[in-house]
Amino acid sequence: MPYAFQLTRRVEFSETDLAGIMHFSNFFRFMESAEHAFFRSLGFSVTGSRSRIAVCLPRVHAECDYAIPLRFEDEVQVWLLVERKGRRSLTYQFRFCRLNGSTPEEVARGRLTVASVELQANGGMKAVPLPKVIANNIQQAPAHMLADGFHAKANSSPARDRRRRERPKRPIRTPSRNGHHSTK
Secondary structure, three states: OEEEEEEEEEOOHHEEOOOOEEEOHHHHHHHHHHHHHHHHHHHOOOOHHHHHHOOEEEEEEEEEEEEEOOOOOOOEEEEOOOOOOOOOOOEEEEEEEEEEOOOEEEEEEEEEEOEEEEEOOOOOOOEOOOOHHOOOOOOOOOOHHOOOOOOHHOOOOHHHHHHHOOOOOOOOOOOOOOOEEEOO
């Protein structure tokens, strides 16, 4: 059963800001493109009417952490992993890897949660179990794949670590009772 999917895209000029960096909102568009392609690979569509599925899958949570900027014409691989398959929801983890260099470089990580709902006659939505046809064809990714240490990588790099070691220690200044600062 599938729990992973990959999609490769190139950053287009229209997806960048004035600094030439991919605008943060486009990471969410890339996540959505990967989710739609994942569903198509299973023979479904996220649009229920096209798949004969009587539910909608609205987003109830979205987040993205950025470590390294993407720029115009960067080739990026978007990995989708099914982080959690609940009774009424799916949570995906996304990993963005730039492919320009000799080794792929993870540049961001996102998460998206969708709920399984039925539209009500009054325009509201009611949470319902995932349709069996979806639940039976999607599996949660193994824990070891989900636990990859992105945050450690995002907050650490050889150059950044070297700068931290080389940076001189500044004295700690604390205010005294008379308002003057003393150095410890």
